[in-house]
Amino acid sequence: MDSIDHAPxxxxxxxxxxxxxxxxxxxxxxxxTGARAAGLPPHGFxxxxxxxxxxxxxxxxxxxxxxxxRVVESLxxxxxxxxxxxxxxxxxxxxVREGRTRNVLALxxxxxxxxxxxxxxxxxxxxxGEPVPAEAPAVPDPDSLPTLAERRARGLPxxxxxxxxxxxxxxxxxxxxxxxVDGDPGGQRCLWFRTEPMPDADAHxxxxxxxxxxxxxxxxxxxxxxxxxxxxxxxxxxxxxxWFHTTPAAGRWYLYVQDCPAAGPGDGxxxxxxxxxxRRAVATxxxxxxxxxx
Numbered sequence: 304m305d306s307i308d309h310a311p312x313x314x315x316x317x318x319x320x321x322x323x324x325x326x327x328x329x330x331x332x333x334x335x336t337g338a339r340a341a342g343l344p345p346h347g348f349x350x351x352x353x354x355x356x357x358x359x360x361x362x363x364x365x366x367x368x369x370x371x372x373r374v375v376e377s378l379x380x381x382x383x384x385x386x387x388x389x390x391x392x393x394x395x396x397x398x399v400r401e402g403r404t405r406n407v408l409a410l411x412x413x414x415x416x417x418x419x420x421x422x423x424x425x426x427x428x429x430x431x432g433e434p435v436p437a438e439a440p441a442v443p444d445p446d447s448l449p450t451l452a453e454r455r456a457r458g459l460p461x462x463x464x465x466x467x468x469x470x471x472x473x474x475x476x477x478x479x480x481x482x483x484v485d486g487d488p489g490g491q492r493c494l495w496f497r498t499e500p501m502p503d504a505d506a507h508x509x510x511x512x513x514x515x516x517x518x519x520x521x522x523x524x525x526x527x528x529x530x531x532x533x534x535x536x537x538x539x540x541x542x543x544x545x546w547f548h549t550t551p552a553a554g555r556w557y558l559y560v561q562d563c564p565a566a567g568p569g570d571g572x573x574x575x576x577x578x579x580x581x582r583r584a585v586a587t588x589x590x591x592x593x594x595x596x597x
Contacts, residue, residue: 327478327499327553331359331511333367333394340364340394344386348476352386354540355477355518357412357420359511364394365408365424366507373406373426374506378514379544380410380422390415404428422542429506429550439582440488445495445556448482459485463523463535464494473499479516492524492561500554512553513586514545517575521561522592525571528563529594541570541591548584556580569594 333340342360344352362375369375386392393413400407406426412419449457451464451472462483472480484493496519498512518540526535551557558578565572575588 326473327359327512327515328501328508330478331356331363331508331515333360333363335364335367338368338396340367340396342392342394344388344390344392345476348388350388350476352388352392352419353477353518354382354543355515357382357386357392358518358543358545359515360392360394361410361412361420361422361424362511362514363507364396364410365426366510368396368398368408369406369426369507372428374429374550375424375510375547376405376427377425377544377546378422379542380420381542382420382540384417384419386412386414386419392419399423437576437578437584439558439576439578439584440491440493440560442484442488442493442495442558445482445497448484448495451481454483460533462492462533463526464520477519479519481520489560490562492527494520494559494561495556496559497556498553503552506550509551509553510547513547513551513557513577516557517545517559517577517586517588518543518590521559521573521575521588521590524561524563524573525566525592525594528566528571536597537595538592539595541593544589546587548586551577551579551585557585558582 330345333342358380361378361380365375395411397409399409404427408424410424411421464481464483472478478499480497482495496516498516501508501512522538522540523535525538559575561573561575563571563573570591570593573590573592576584577586579585
């Protein structure tokens, strides 16, 4: 991956238009005090806080309370209110169950006295077993697909993936390199993605990067199932559930295979299965989304 110079986290101002050049690990970083942790939104962006940012920090807040031999194996979080682009985010963590093989934690996030989310996280042993093989659709390799910036230049459809205003995905508000696959292979919506590399030894940070990316461009599959064409009606996430089948490795390519098993006039469910480059299942994702009026 090409290198890029990054400013330390917090050096950029919060003036709209200022480019955040902090690595994703720096954007998600938390300060820990007892059963509480605190993080910041990414500097330099005036849009509402990305849900994946909150999810990534939830994983890190839970990971800080994990025994040495356990990692985040699943989570189910409900989004209550949108976060703002300024102001610290306070995370509280409470142990619900401390078992011989697994721990369950209850977490919530607040910003300026407003509760943004609440949910549960399960901690279990890392590498407890090999996942059951799942079949990934046959798709082109990511390096053969155009970047989002190239898609914009060629006039290719966005398919619900908002194109970054700048050419380098690392400086975007949601620093994920996305390569959509056209044609709905296997009747499913498919895209490749990758984030920046993370320290190899930190299993929780690897999971935080994957859950951050898992919230990117999942709900458009509901609009497609409803027969809508772009521009789709806006949607809002009600919740986010995720199960890790093995430890991911940030910086590598992952194939996100999405479908919608149920969609009504005002909401729907989006599902995703994430494969690595060897087409092994790494994680399963599900979201309930509300379809908003234009």
